[in-house]
Amino acid sequence: MLDLWDLLLYPSCMERERTDFLVIGSGVAGLRAAIELAPYGSVLVVTKDVPTESSTEYAQGGIAVAISDEDEVGIHLEDTLKAGDGLCKEEAVRVLVEEGPARIAELISWGAEFDKEGTKLSFTKEAAHSKKRILHAHGDSTGKELERVLLSKVRTLNSVRKYPFAFTIDLIVHEGRCLGAHMLREGRVVNLFAHATVLATGGAGQLFERTTNPAVATGDGMAIAFRAGAVLEDMEFIQFHPTSLFVPGAPNFLLSEAMRGEGAVLRNINGELFMKNYHPATELAPRDIVSRAIISEMVRTKSTHVYLDLTHLDKELIKKRFPRIGQTCRIYGIDITEDRIPVSPAAHYIMGGVSTDLNGATSLKGLYAAGEVACTGVHGANRLASNSLLEGLVFGARAGGAAASAGMAAQDEAGGSYEPEILYRSSDAGHEETDIRAIRRTLQRLMWERVGIIRCVESLSIAKERLLEWSPLVEGGSSSRDEQELKNMLTVAGLITEAAIERKGSVGAHFRSDYPAKDPGWQTHRTLKRDRESIIKSSL
Ligand code: SIN
Numbered sequence: 001m002l003d004l005w006d007l008l009l010y011p012s013c014m015e016r017e018r019t020d021f022l023v024i025g026s027g028v029a030g031l032r033a034a035i036e037l038a039p040y041g042s043v044l045v046v047t048k049d050v051p052t053e054s055s056t057e058y059a060q061g062g063i064a065v066a067i068s069d070e071d072e073v074g075i076h077l078e079d080t081l082k083a084g085d086g087l088c089k090e091e092a093v094r095v096l097v098e099e100g101p102a103r104i105a106e107l108i109s110w111g112a113e114f115d116k117e118g119t120k121l122s123f124t125k126e127a128a129h130s131k132k133r134i135l136h137a138h139g140d141s142t143g144k145e146l147e148r149v150l151l152s153k154v155r156t157l158n159s160v161r162k163y164p165f166a167f168t169i170d171l172i173v174h175e176g177r178c179l180g181a182h183m184l185r186e187g188r189v190v191n192l193f194a195h196a197t198v199l200a201t202g203g204a205g206q207l208f209e210r211t212t213n214p215a216v217a218t219g220d221g222m223a224i225a226f227r228a229g230a231v232l233e234d235m236e237f238i239q240f241h242p243t244s245l246f247v248p249g250a251p252n253f254l255l256s257e258a259m260r261g262e263g264a265v266l267r268n269i270n271g272e273l274f275m276k277n278y279h280p281a282t283e284l285a286p287r288d289i290v291s292r293a294i295i296s297e298m299v300r301t302k303s304t305h306v307y308l309d310l311t312h313l314d315k316e317l318i319k320k321r322f323p324r325i326g327q328t329c330r331i332y333g334i335d336i337t338e339d340r341i342p343v344s345p346a347a348h349y350i351m352g353g354v355s356t357d358l359n360g361a362t363s364l365k366g367l368y369a370a371g372e373v374a375c376t377g378v379h380g381a382n383r384l385a386s387n388s389l390l391e392g393l394v395f396g397a398r399a400g401g402a403a404a405s406a407g408m409a410a411q412d413e414a415g416g417s418y419e420p421e422i423l424y425r426s427s428d429a430g431h432e433e434t435d436i437r438a439i440r441r442t443l444q445r446l447m448w449e450r451v452g453i454i455r456c457v458e459s460l461s462i463a464k465e466r467l468l469e470w471s472p473l474v475e476g477g478s479s480s481r482d483e484q485e486l487k488n489m490l491t492v493a494g495l496i497t498e499a500a501i502e503r504k505g506s507v508g509a510h511f512r513s514d515y516p517a518k519d520p521g522w523q524t525h526r527t528l529k530r531d532r533e534s535i536i537k538s539s540l
Contacts, residue, residue: 015190019044019161021407022180022194024168024221027054028143028392029371029399030200031150032103033360036400037198038157040408044192045154046163046183048481052147053216055202055372056392059143060256060324061126062134063393064386065100068123071131073097080387083128083286084380085508086523087234092377095358096387096394103393104135112149113137124321125261126385127284134386139323140256146389166190167481168220171197171228171367177410178228178367184481195407196366198399199225199354200392203372204492208347209441209448212244212254218485219492221373225354226491231363231529233375233540234352235492236499239383239509240453241348242266242290245341246305247332252346255308255325257385260284262321264310266294267340269303288382288509291345291453298344307340345453349388351379351509352499355527360399363529366410370399377525381508436482439470443489451497456514460501467494495528495535502526502537 020041023034030045037043045051066076076097081088108114114135115122123132137145154160166185171178172193180193201221205213226232243259243266244252260266260283268274278293279285285293294306310318315337319326326336334341353375360368360376370376371392378391450463470490478484503526505519506512524539 015188016193017190018193020195020411021403022046022192022197023200024181024197025054025200025202025371025373026051026151026162027056027200027202027371028146028150028389029374029396030198031147031154032393032396033198033200033368033370033400033403034160035150035153035157036397037404038159040404041159041195043157043160044163044194045160046166046168046181046192048165048167048220049216050164051151051162053214054147055205055213055217056143056389057147058212058214058254059146059389060140060254061258062124062136062142062386063104063146063389064126064129064133064384065104065135065390066097066131066133067101067104068121068131068133071133073101075131076100076133079129080378080384081380083382083384085382086380087508087525088380089377092358095398096378096391099394100390103390103397107146107149107393110149110153112145114145115139124258125284126257127260127281127290128286128384134258134261136258139321140258141324143389167484168201168224169478169484170224171364173228173364176229177365181224184484195410196368196403198360198403199362199367199369199373200371200396200399201373203350204489205347205349207444207447207489207493207496208238208452209444210244210252210344210346212241212252212346212348218489220485220488221369222353222495223488223491225362225364225367225369225373226495226528226530228364228367229530230367231355231527232353232495233355233527234381234499234525235350235495235528236503236510236526237351237379237381237508238347238496239287239349239351240291240345242287242294242345243308243343244346245329245332246344247334247342250332253325253328254346254348255341255343256322257287259308259310259322259325262310262317263313264308265312266290267307267309268297269301269306271307274306286382287385288453288511292511294343294345295453305342305344308343309340310336311338311340313337347448347452349383351375351381351383356395356399358398359402360395361402361406366406368399368403370396381510433480433482436486439473440486440489443470443486443493447493447496451493451500454511454513455500456512457501460497463493463497464501467497498535498537499526499528
């Protein structure tokens with residue numbers, strides 16, 4: 001039987017398929033892009049797992065949008081810029097906050113049910129928001145509701161097909177243009193040709209030992225875009241969520257910031273409130289500050305966790321607002337209305353990614369990106385809580401619209417019948433499953449310990465050296481999804497580490513203990529691009 005190595009060497013063994021538009025990923029950004037593309041031709045939405053398995057499905061807190069009576073888009077803009085610590089691209093944030101209300105109205109017209117108080121939408125608050133502006137659904141299942149509505153909308157569109165369990169190995173690139181992707185499906189390689197491709201593969205939280213992200217968040221989109229020669233930007237900016245469940249044997253389940261928005265407090269293991277010692281906004285200080293405060297308390301008290309405490313709050317309100325969290329904690333013997341919840345920070349969101357313009361266009365013709373995989377500049381060095389679902393809707397729609405126009409033009413240019421040469425890369429034979437799992441775990445620990453919440457040149461250099469030892473795996477090929485994911489994780493880990501070494505100063509979520517102040521050139525965005533065998537680094 002042929003393995004992937006053989007198939008890559010013998011292109012005639014590969015299957016070919018065509019679609020007008022290819023969307024890789026089925027979270028909020030991918031689905032919203034597919035909806036926008038639907039009137040213009042056939043759309044294929046490919047996912048490496050089932051379509052619902054994405055970070056969107058697990059998003060709890062909500063979606064930020066300035067539509068309450070007390071709010072204004074200008075205030076949402078200001079809060080976002082402030083959270084981004086001077087590195088947001090203002091024009092991108094303006095697009096987000098100005099187009100957000102229309103995207104939400106559209107979603108409601110498609111059947112989204114957000115929680116209400118009486119007949120009015122109910123808004124909550126999270127860290128660094130100066131107004132209550134977070135919409136939520138079924139208490140703490142906002143992402144699940146968005147996924148439900150977008151998937152049901154997609155089902156009504158005859159031109160959109162879904163293609164589950166198809167792993168994107170690499171993009172097909174010819175003369176600097178993306179022409180689709182090589183997919184691994186049911187043990188076979190399929191070459192999927194498209195006039196335009198939208199990457200919406202989500203984030204890379206799985207690179208870290210502790211993460212709130214689902215198992216699918218392995219940085220695939222960033223890795224394949226990098227291998228294809230696209231520019232990546234601001235990869236050092238990783239947001240760590242302060243509160244994920246800390247129970248041995250339990251997943252690092254997210255305990256939404258909305259809990260602190262409703263009045264939950266943090267206590268160290270001695271039961272002492274400590275946030276007042278770190279920031280005037282106490283529990284609602286920016287996430288990076290809360291995460292570092294928790295780590296300091298853990299070190300000071302020689303403990304593995306702190307506590308999130310809701311026991312002083314109205315029990316009925318807590319049950320109604322956080323049913324999913326309550327249910328999950330109960331599995332581990334914790335009643336969130338009666339018990340303090342053991343928590344510790346975890347990797348949550350990557351602000352950097354594939355560099356795009358305001359329409360999701362990447363540096364590679366024919367390739368668009370939206371959602372967490374992309375770096376639109378909306379989040380700067382630190383994302384304002386609950387802005388990411390909104391970003392997925394707004395920029396997913398924009399990327400879909402731009403891909404539709406570009407795809408139509410490409411079809412005209414090629415007379416609809418291009419037959420491009422495919423650039424194949426060599427690959428190695430497969431590795432044992434147990435090796436892959438062991439390396440994945442070692443990598444996650446390395447990234448958590450050396451490239452995590454607090455970094456310094458020593459820790460980053462150790463990570464870099466260790467990553468170099470694994471470089472044969474990065475450059476080689478793969479014969480399974482697990483192996484390909486590991487290769488992608490190693491690629492993205494290398495990029496994050498490189499970017500973190502280069503930024504000799506602290507800004508937003510990037511904290512260097514050896515350079516706690518901002519470096520003189522801190523307001524620059526840093527880009528990384530592959531050029532044959534080396535990486536080109538530059539500042540914007
Ligand atoms: C949360 O519910 O705390 C997560 C919201 C977000 O990260 O935007």
